[in-house]
C-alpha cells in the first residue's frame with residue numbers, strides 16, 4: 612500500500628473516526644486530515660445514552676480530543692465513494708479527492724415495520740426522547756428486543772417505577788454475547804425487580820391507537836402500553852458505499868489490517884474500515900470476519916488502522932473487553948463466551964465464568980470482578996489466541 616502523505620478523509624464522526632485522527636497525528640502523520648460527520652455534534656460517547664443520560668438531562672459530554680489540525684464538517688454526510696483516487700462525494704455536492712479514506716460510519720438502530728413512532732436508542736437525541744418519556748408519569752413500557760439496550764432501558768424504567776415488559780423471540784436473549792450462565796443471571800436480576808419477561812414470544816405487530824400502544828405477540832396475546840421502545844440490534848451505515856464495489860454484505864469486510872475488501876475479494880489500496888461498521892477477521896473465530904459493535908473494539912480498530920496507514924507494523928490483536936450495567940452491577944466480557952462453560956468462580960463481590968475452546972481459553976465473563984478479567988486477559992494473550 613502506498614503510504615499517504617497528502618490528504619486522509621475520515622468518514623464518520625463517532626469514537627472510531629475521532630480516535631483514528633488522534634492516532635494518525637500521534638504517529639506523526641503531517642498531511643491534511645478531513646473529517647465528515649453526518650450528526651450535527653462533535654463525537655460523543657454512546658455508552659452513557661442507555662445509562663446516565665436516561666436518568667438526568669444533559670448527561671452526555673463530547674469526547675476529549677487530542678488530535679490537532681483536523682478539519683471536521685459536522686452535519687454533512689458522504690453519499691458516494693470512488694475507489695479510484697480515492698474520492699468521496701458529500702451530500703452538499705462537494706467531491707473530495709484524497710490519498711486514503713477511513714470508513715467509520717457506524718450503525719443505526721434496526722426498527723420493526725410499522726413501529727416508526729416507537730422509541731429507539733442510538734443518538735443523543737434518541738436518549739433525550741426516552742429520558743423525557745420516562746420522566747413523565749409512570750405507565751407501562753414494552754421493550755421489543757432483549758439486547759443490551761433493552762436491558763439497560765428496563766433498568767432506567769424500573770428505577771422510575773414504570774411497569775416494564777421485555778419481549779423477545781429468543782429463549783435466553785444475550786446468551787450469545789454473555790454466555791448462557793450470565794445471560795440467565797442478568798434476566799433473573801430483572802425478574803427480581805418486577806420486570807415482566809416474555810421470551811420465546813415473537814412480536815407480530817405494534818400499533819399505536821390514540822395514545823396507547825397495542826403490541827401483538829405471535830401466541831395471540833396483546834400487550835397494552837403507554838410507550839414502546841425497540842432494541843432490535845443495528846444495521847451498518849453502508850448505503851453510501853453501494854456503488855463503490857466494496858464487500859458491504861454485512862458491514863464493510865476488511866482484512867486483519869482493517870483494509871477494506873472489494874466484492875471480488877481484492878484488498879482496496881488506501882481504504883480502511885473501522886468500528887461498528889467494519890466486519891473484521893478475528894483470531895477468536897478462527898479468522899472468520901465478525902462485527903463487534905462495542906466501544907473498546909472501535910478504539911482498538913482506530914489505532915490499528917492508523918499504524919497501517921503510516922506504514923508501521925500493527926500491534927498484536929488482543930481480545931477486547933466490553934461491559935454492560937444491570938442495576939448496581941457491572942458485567943464485563945472478554946473475548947468470545949463460546950465453547951465449554953466453566954462453573955462460576957465466586958469472587959469478593961461477584962463471580963466469573965470462563966470459556967474454553969479445545970482446551971484453550973477463548974473468553975470470560977465477570978460480574979463485578981474486573982481484577983479477575985485482567986488476569987484472564989493476560990492468560991488469553993499468552994495462550995496465543997491473539998495474532
Ligand SMILES: Cc1cc2nc3c(=O)[nH]c(=O)nc-3n(C[C@H](O)[C@H](O)[C@H](O)COP(=O)(O)OP(=O)(O)OC[C@H]3O[C@@H](n4cnc5c(N)ncnc54)[C@H](O)[C@@H]3O)c2cc1C
Nearest residue numbers: 623625626627649657658688689717886887904905906933
Ligand atoms: C445506547 C448505546 C449504549 C451502548 N453501550 C455500550 C456499552 O456499555 N459498552 C460498549 O462496549 N459499547 C456500548 N455501545 C456501543 C458503542 O457505543 C459503539 O460500539 C461505538 O460507539 C462505535 O463507534 P463508531 O465510531 O464505530 O460508530 P458510531 O458511534 O455509530 O459513529 C458513526 C458516526 O458516523 C456517522 N455517519 C453515518 N453515516 C455517515 C455518512 N454517510 N457520512 C458521514 N457520517 C456518517 C453517524 O451519524 C455517526 O455519528 C453502546 C451503543 C449505544 C447506541
